[in-house]
Amino acid sequence: MARVNASEPGQTSSDRPLRVLVVDDDALVRAGLAMMLDGVHGIRVVGEAADGAEVPAAADALAPDVVLMDLRMPGVDGITATVRLRRRPDPPEVIVLTTFDADENILRALRAGAGGFLLKDTPPDRIVQAVRRVAEGEPILSPRVTRRLMERAAVQAGAYERAREALAALSPREGEVAVAVARGGSNAEIAAELFMTVATVKAHVSHVLDKLGLDNRTQIALLAHDAGLA
Known part of the structure; x- marks a missing residue:
């Protein structure tokens, strides 16, 4: 059953911390993540869920900005839960946090709309950084995951042509x-590289998402990788 933390009264959207929902079937993992993140300024764990089936109701009740999602859970798994979340209006960002780094798991999670993919042995400071970056719409992957993606030498011909x-x-x-x-550039880094303002970068990213029918920057990155451009 999902655990809900009481909301803090009197806060506006401009001063409230990032709201995080932790989804994992292991109670010890949930407790550890909640304890770690609740100790960080500007981040608050607003609830927990033990199964992907609990996620829609928890998202409705808690309006999280970021969901930390386990991959393998009894009942509804993390991939299915992510797909359902990302199809909702104004969905929260999702970071998959798992012990399984098989290529297929990574790609399924990212194509489902996850903004990040981290392994559970990721250091706490990198998990905190990931929550903040993904909340801003910037993708983040564990270094080991990035290497696995970059080492995928055989890009399917059909995927290459479709991406191009x-x-x-x-x-x-x-x-x-x-x-x-x-x-992997942030908006500020892209602006400096291409000699444009951050606002212009954001506008271009929005146009790219609309034209290509994508949900987030991670899917842009996957498409560019499929096309052999990055």
Whole structure:
């Protein structure tokens, strides 16, 4: 059953901390993550869930900004729960936090709309950094996960052609921004690299998402990698 933390009265959206929902079937893992994150300024764990089936109701009740999602759980697994969450209006960002780093798990999670993929042996400070970055719409992956993705030498021919065809719909400037996103640049870093304002970068990213029918920056990165551009 989901555990809910009482909300703090009197806070506005501008001063409230990032709201995090922890989803894992292991009570000790949930407790450890909650204790760690609740001790960080600007982050608050607003609830916990032990199964993906509990996530929709918890999201409705708690309005989390970020969901830390286990991959393998009894009942509804993390991939299915992520797909359902990301299809909702104004969905929270999702970080998959798991012990399983098989290529298929990584790609399924990212294609489901997860903004990050971390292994459970990730140091606490990197988990905190991931929560903050993903809440800002920037993807983050464990270094080991990044290496596995980059080492995927055999890109399926069909995926390559589809990615190239999709990216051809972008303007030259949008294409440059998409490639910069795929290389892991933040909005500020992309702005400096391409000599534009951060607001312009955000506008281009929004246009890319709309044109390609994607949900987030991670999916832009996957498409660019499939096309061999990053």
